[in-house]
Amino acid sequence: MLEIGKMMEFPEGSPAGDLVIVNQDLAIPGSELQFRFSRSSGPGGQHVNRSETRVELLFDVRTSPSLSDDQRQRLLQRLRTHIDKDGVLHVVSSETRSQSENRLRSVARFQTLLAGALRRRKRRVPTTPSAATRERRLAAKHARSRAKEARRADQSQDHY
Secondary structure (H helix, E strand, O other): OOOOOOOOOOOOOOOOOOOEEEEEEEEHHHHEEEEEOOOOOOOOOHHHHHHHOOOOOOOOEOOOOOOOHHHHHHHHOOOOOEOOOOOOOEEOOOOOOEEEHHHHHHHHHHHHHHHHHOOOOOOOOOOOOOOHHHHHHHHHHHHHHHHHHHHHHHHHHOOO
């Protein structure tokens, strides 16, 4: 049994394979990922008290040779809530009672997080509304105004 908080290297021939494919531009070798295991919290009786099924995936963003400088900066900026002061990304999974299943889930979440953070955002192109659109908006505002005025007039007659 592993000690709580003990580090373990990404195993050879693991379900995630030797490379974790993030997108077409980035594949991270399994040797750059580390796993830490601990006991999960919550209900589960004797099993939860004795099994270290919680998996924490650690990836050093700051010193990873797999990342370009642009990718590194983008990850450090966009995933700052998941990265500690040493530049290590933490991804935790404790949903299942199986350590191997939690390891798979943490790797899948890691892939999703990195892919989302590295995706280039579309730049918004500011546009100006057309004259017809402005006219329709103003007409709708006038219609709402008249409806509210009519309700006010109805209410003032009801009070007498």
